Ligand SMILES: NC(=O)C1=CN([C@@H]2O[C@H](COP(=O)(O)OP(=O)(O)OC[C@H]3O[C@@H](n4cnc5c(N)ncnc54)[C@H](OP(=O)(O)O)[C@@H]3O)[C@@H](O)[C@H]2O)C=CC1
């Protein structure tokens with residue numbers, strides 16, 4: 486299976502190239518950069534720091550659409566939608582790791598999935614996806630008497646907040662408690678806000694330095710609290726998950742999937 490990586494010089498892009506090279510049964514078919522990038526034409530392996538691969542980076546997906554079977558896209562919401570549209574048109578599978586998509590953009594992915602197979606997940610690590618299962622179990626057992634708070638920390642460059650992972654954690658917990666996250670989420674707190682309401686789910690965001698990605702979910706009541714925490718220490722954990730998702734798509738023609746499907750955690 487030939488993989489194309491878009492955003493090839495980005496933080497995730499470089500890790501995705503390395504993970505592709507290090508994985509069996511896949512090869513790098515294309516590496517795509519922002520149009521006008523000074524790195525267009527450079528060897529993708531050299532961009533990623535893994536040595537020459539013989540794949541010259543290009544400046545648009547249209548230039549390389551015959552060179553790959555699955556696109557891995559960790560870029561920005563609008564770009565990921567545009568790329569998925571091209572992939573749907575050419576029946577190429579897609580792995581979307583980009584976070585911060587709005588409801589309309591998510592609906593567009595669902596439409597594209599009628600024409601091609603897509604894995605879309607805010608976090609591709611095995612650890613976070615197992616944590617989602619643990620959270621559902623904890624919420625079901627603890628119920629409404631435990632206050633739920635979600636704390637996430639990321640590097641100073643991250644542009645969306647809360648993280649896609651934190652939001653998915655909130656959705657999983659809310660569903661297990663029979664709540665709708667859109668109605669019970671509280672984002673940050675400031676001023677004379679009064680006491681906490683019982684069913685709210687709070688989100689707190691930290692942006693600092695080079696933190697790869699930390700997520701903690703608190704379940705707290707009078708007398709005790711449980712904290713379920715995942716800490717990523719390398720982006721390779723996300724990149725390896727994305728390549729695993731790309732391989733998993735090999736026998737899929739259409740459909741919208743997530744990492745719970747890929748890892749058989751449903
Ligand atoms: N699902 C998961 O497991 C994970 C998801 N993410 C998500 O992935 C996304 C990217 O994160 P990260 O790698 O840190 O961000 P980066 O900003 O490092 O990477 C994005 C890359 O896309 C490039 N780019 C911008 N426009 C284009 C274009 N038109 N064509 C090709 N490339 C383009 C950027 O170039 P330039 O810098 O020149 O603009 C940049 O190199 C975020 O949404 C993040 O939340 C991150 C980690 C894990």
Ligand SMILES: O=C(O)C1=N[C@H](C(=O)O)C[C@H](O)C1
Pocket residue numbers: 584607608639643647648649650651697698699
């Ligand atoms: O932007 C990042 O870096 C990350 N983004 C993802 C998110 O928003 O959940 C996943 C990971 O935590 C790293």
